[in-house]
Amino acid sequence: MQYPDRKMGKVFIESDNIISSLGFTTEENVCGILQDKPGIRIYNPSQLSPTRVPLSLVETDKLNGIFSEFDDPENFTRFEKLVIASISNALAESNIPVKSKDTLFILSTTKGNIDLLESKKRSLFEEERKYIWNTAALLSNYFGLKNEPLIICNACISGVLAINTARMLLESGTYKHAVVVGADILSRFVISGFQSFQSLSPNPCKPFDKSRDGLSLGEGSSTMVLTTDISILAEGQQISVIAGSGSNDANHISGPSRTGEGLYHAIRKTLEEAELKAEHIDFLSSHGTATDYNDEMEAKAFHWAGLAQVPINSFKGYFGHTMGAAGVMESVLSVESMKRNMLFHSYGYGNHGVTVPLNIISGHREAEMEYIVKTASGFGGCNAALIFKKDKL
Amino acid sequence: MESIENVISGSCSIHEQKVIIDGKVGFEGNIDWSMPEFLKKVYKNFEMKYPKFYKMDPLTKLGFTTAEILLRDKNLNEKYDDADIGIVILNRSSSIDIDKAFQLTIDDNDNYYPSPALFVYTLPNIMAGEICIRHKFKGENTVFIRKEFSAKFIQDYVSLLFQKKKAKVCIAGWVEVNHTQYKSLLMLVENTIFANSYDSGHTFDTNAINKLF
Numbered sequence: 001m002q003y004p005d006r007k008m009g010k011v012f013i014e015s016d017n018i019i020s021s022l023g024f025t026t027e028e029n030v031c032g033i034l035q036d037k038p039g040i041r042i043y044n045p046s047q048l049s050p051t052r053v054p055l056s057l058v059e060t061d062k063l064n065g066i067f068s069e070f071d072d073p074e075n076f077t078r079f080e081k082l083v084i085a086s087i088s089n090a091l092a093e094s095n096i097p098v099k100s101k102d103t104l105f106i107l108s109t110t111k112g113n114i115d116l117l118e119s120k121k122r123s124l125f126e127e128e129r130k131y132i133w134n135t136a137a138l139l140s141n142y143f144g145l146k147n148e149p150l151i152i153c154n155a156c157i158s159g160v161l162a163i164n165t166a167r168m169l170l171e172s173g174t175y176k177h178a179v180v181v182g183a184d185i186l187s188r189f190v191i192s193g194f195q196s197f198q199s200l201s202p203n204p205c206k207p208f209d210k211s212r213d214g215l216s217l218g219e220g221s222s223t224m225v226l227t228t229d230i231s232i233l234a235e236g237q238q239i240s241v242i243a244g245s246g247s248n249d250a251n252h253i254s255g256p257s258r259t260g261e262g263l264y265h266a267i268r269k270t271l272e273e274a275e276l277k278a279e280h281i282d283f284l285s286s287h288g289t290a291t292d293y294n295d296e297m298e299a300k301a302f303h304w305a306g307l308a309q310v311p312i313n314s315f316k317g318y319f320g321h322t323m324g325a326a327g328v329m330e331s332v333l334s335v336e337s338m339k340r341n342m343l344f345h346s347y348g349y350g351n352h353g354v355t356v357p358l359n360i361i362s363g364h365r366e367a368e369m370e371y372i373v374k375t376a377s378g379f380g381g382c383n384a385a386l387i388f389k390k391d392k393l
Numbered sequence: 394m395e396s397i398e399n400v401i402s403g404s405c406s407i408h409e410q411k412v413i414i415d416g417k418v419g420f421e422g423n424i425d426w427s428m429p430e431f432l433k434k435v436y437k438n439f440e441m442k443y444p445k446f447y448k449m450d451p452l453t454k455l456g457f458t459t460a461e462i463l464l465r466d467k468n469l470n471e472k473y474d475d476a477d478i479g480i481v482i483l484n485r486s487s488s489i490d491i492d493k494a495f496q497l498t499i500d501d502n503d504n505y506y507p508s509p510a511l512f513v514y515t516l517p518n519i520m521a522g523e524i525c526i527r528h529k530f531k532g533e534n535t536v537f538i539r540k541e542f543s544a545k546f547i548q549d550y551v552s553l554l555f556q557k558k559k560a561k562v563c564i565a566g567w568v569e570v571n572h573t574q575y576k577s578l579l580m581l582v583e584n585t586i587f588a589n590s591y592d593s594g595h596t597f598d599t600n601a602i603n604k605l606f
Contacts (some may be wrong), residue, residue, distance in 0.1 A: 050502045081469040112487075117496040132487050133540040134449045149536040161535055168557055189492070192499040193512035230501060236471040243560060247476060248525040265531055273558070294435055303397045335504070379513065380522030382534060 010156050011170045012391070013239045014177075014227045014330045017086045017095035017269060020220035020319040022064055023058040025089060029319075030336050033344050035231075040204040040216050042204045047120075049191045054204050056218030056320035058082065077113045077125060082221035083183045085141050090223035091143070095176040095232040099144040104175040106150045107136045108162035109324035110180035115187040145179070156287070156378030157246065158182065159327020159359075160386055163224060164244030167386075170228050174347075175231065183221035184329030190323070197254065199291050206348035207288035207314035208295050208360050211227060211284060215289040217239030218294070218320030222329035233393055239335050240391045243276075245269035249381035255292045256377060260301030263383040265307040270385040278306030281367035283343060285334040287376045288314020290348065294377065299354035301383075307311060307373070313361045331374045331386065338369040338390055397554060399597035401580045403455045403565075404605045405463035407435070407455060407587050408576035414462060416605060432458055443527065448586075449514065450491040451575070456482065456568040457527065459577040467581060469562060470529055479560030480521045480534035481551055482483030482579075486537055486571040520568060533559045542567045542578075544602035551597070555584045567606065578606050 017025060021039025022365070023033030032039065048055070064073040067081045070088055096103060112132040115121055128134040136149040152162045160180035166178035181182035183273045194200050194217060201214030226241065227233070247269070257263075271278065284297050284307055302308055315330045322329055337344050346361045374386045406413040409429050410422040418571065422431045422436050432454050439459055439466055449457060463537040469478055495511045498504075513519065531555060538590050539546065552559045566579040582597050595601040 001476065049462075050505055105410040114492065117493060119500050132538045133487070135486060136538070137540065148540070148543075152535060153516070153538050154521075154534070154536050155516050165535070168553055170552055172556070174553075175437075188499055189496060190516075192505070192507035193495065193509075193515065196507035196509040196512050245533065248480075248522065248531050248534050250475070250525040250531050251531050253519050253522045253526065254509070262531060269476070269559075376520075379516055381525060381533075382518060382522065 007170045007318035009171050009173065009228055009229055010168045011226050011241050012233055013241065013335060014096060014233060015090045015225040016047050017090040017223045018220065018329050018332050019058060019082055019086050019222070020218065020322065020329065021058060022319055024062065024085065026332055026336060029333065033318055034347065036347065038204060040320050044327055048186060048188055051198060051221065053191060054216045056216060058219055061164040077116065077129065079113050079183060079185045080135065080139065080208055082185065083181055084142060084185065086221035087143060087179060087181055090225050093119045094225045095229055098226060099146060101146050102176040103145060104147055104150065104166060104169060104178040104345055106152065106162045106166050106180045108140065108152045108158040108179060108328060110153060110155060110158060110184055111190060115185060118188060126138045127370070154382055155380050156323055156326060157376040157382045157384040158324045158369055160331070160374060160376040160384040161246055163241060163328065163331055164384065164386055166226050167241045167244055167296055170226060172378050174287055176227060178226045179223065180226060180328060181221060181223045182325040184219060184323040184325050186217055186219040196300065201290065205290035205316055205347065207290040207316050207346060208353055209349050210351040210353035212290040212292065215291050215316065216320035220319065220320040220325045220329060221324045222325050224328055224332055230393055235393050238391050238393050239338060240389050242387050242389045243270045243274035244384065244386040245273065246382065246384040251381055253381060254379055257381065258297065260304055261298045263298060263301035263377055263380060264304040266383040266385040267301065267373065267375065270387055274387045276371060277388065280371050281307060281310050282367065283334065283337060283372040284310045284312045284329050285372065286312050286314050288316050290316060296354050298377065299356040299358055302358060303356040308357060309359050311343050311359050311361045312368065313344055313346035327376050334374050335388055337371050338388065341366055341368055343367045399555060400594040401601055402583050402594035402599050403463055403467060403581040404578065405459050406578040406605060407459050407550065412462060415503050417444045421438055428573065436509050448510065449523065452488055452491065452517065452568065452570040453481055453514055453520040453523055455570055455575055457523050457600050459579045460524045460564060463564065463579050464528060467495050473562050474491055475529050475531040477561040478530040478534055479532040479554055479563040480524060480530065481547065481563060481565040483537045483539045483542065483547065484517050484522055484569045485538065485540060486569060487569060488558060489513050524564065544599040544606065547602060548597060548599055581606065
């Protein structure tokens with residue numbers, strides 16, 4: 001048996017889940033991707049939007065059906081149901097002591113129970129429920145978690161930051177295990193806001209493609225259970241999260257940088273922390289929203305970081321931009337990609353549409369991977385990156 | 394975590410119509426003034442000359458103003474690389490006031506006018522973004538939502554960022570606005586190992602942080 005170096009204090013992924021339009025487990029989501037069945041549909045005017053809009057929605061009846069196995073769906077909001085269902089599914093496969101003081105809970109979300117501000121829903125739940133701290137406390141209590149939850153509300157990089165924050169707190173020995181969950185729902189609030197920015201495409205999004213014309217919004221939740229306790233992990237192949245960093249463009253609050261400098265710094269610092277060079281990276285899961293400026297900015301940053309030749313994809317073509325869930329969901333999928341030795345197609349990409357040459361993945365294909373990078377960028381000029389490693393116990 | 398290596402080399406807190414700089418009252422307004430009215434007076438008193446201030450929502454204005462006063466004459470960009478200057482802000486109510494204001498513009502189909510100028514402020518990390526733009530800070534920045542102010546969490550987390558070399562200096566604290574209630578405290582925290590010079594300050598520990606809050 002071979003032991004990796006610096007085994008002690010290393011942070012491993014113990015269990016995970018994804019709930020999106022593609023399904024209610026990680027496996028269902030991976031199947032959707034492998035079968036090239038995106039979950040983005042065009043919806044006619046409804047309570048969610050007065051105009052026709054492509055969205056990636058979680059199936060409500062199925063969510064309530066699954067949820068009723070745990071509790072009464074009437075007593076919980078859509079956001080809470082997504083989080084509880086995702087954590088429950090991840091914990092069903094997990095051996096961490098959830099109710100121990102050694103276990104940290106981190107919630108990544110941009111808007112929490114934002115739909116409770118709607119005039120029609122305002123009186124359905126108590127006023128406090130509109131506050132994310134209150135929602136997090138409710139979720140934490142639901143699972144009997146002992147520590148005060150950490151809540152990261154940092155726009156679209158929240159999920160990547162949440163995993164990195166958990167990693168740092170576990171590596172330092174402050175906690176031994178962490179339940180990291182990212183979630184956001186689609187609401188009138190979020191859809192109208194992105195519409196007001198004119199950043200939504202009238203069609204399902206096409207990251208890095210020449211004809212891309214905006215993003216598609218999605219909803220969902222995703223959980224990653226992390227641990228430093230190797231005694232609860234099986235011998236053999238395990239995935240660890242080994243480095244991560246954030247940065248700010250210091251350029252514009254609602255537009256990506258034109259140079260990619262901020263994202264470059266996040267990637268550079270992450271590579272430095274992992275003591276790796278760009279040529280060690282076998283796959284890069286980009287943010288890839290399919291807006292003109294975002295994809296162009298990322299392309300420049302990847303080029304600058306020496307990653308232009310690395311196989312790159314964006315998962316947004318399958319389930320859109322899931323905001324506070326995106327960083328966790330796309331990390332879980334990237335890790336699946338590595339576990340299966342299978343690079344996943346960048347759905348919606350056909351003709352190269354950014355000014356820098358990049359190696360965008362076209363079609364699923366087999367590949368050995370040892371180190372992979374996940375990046376995210378968001379409003380407020382924020383960027384973040386993570387590195388996962390295929391490890392052995 | 395060796396807290397002795399980290400010092401608070403400056404602080405600014407704004408609440409109850411007072412600006413407290415390094416523990417002393419630096420400006421005081423009339424208690425009858427509304428918070429936006431008071432912040433406008435603060436902006437003028439400290440000669441901030443940053444017209445974009447007027448476009449910001451109250452939460453961002455509060456965070457921005459607190460940082461602006463904290464960072465006067467600090468010249469962080471001369472002492473540190475832009476990418477090593479971090480921001481950690483805690484807050485209780487996220488961007489609830491502007492969320493409610495935006496919701497009113499979209500609630501019914503006959504009166505549907507979503508405004509990008511409002512929507513952009515419906516995330517609490519926008520205030521960190523505005524501070525970064527103003528001061529050219531390009532380091533790590535994270536906004537945590539938390540039920541209550543926690544000196545211990547701030548101390549532990551900033552110390553961890555230093556220990557992990559994620560930042561060499563950090564603007565850290567609390568910025569909260571909920572209706573008429575507001576309070577901010579931002580501290581400049583330097584690591585004496587990284588800093589080639591730093592103003593004599595308080596040891597960055599929970600006692601000192603709580604005293605400033």
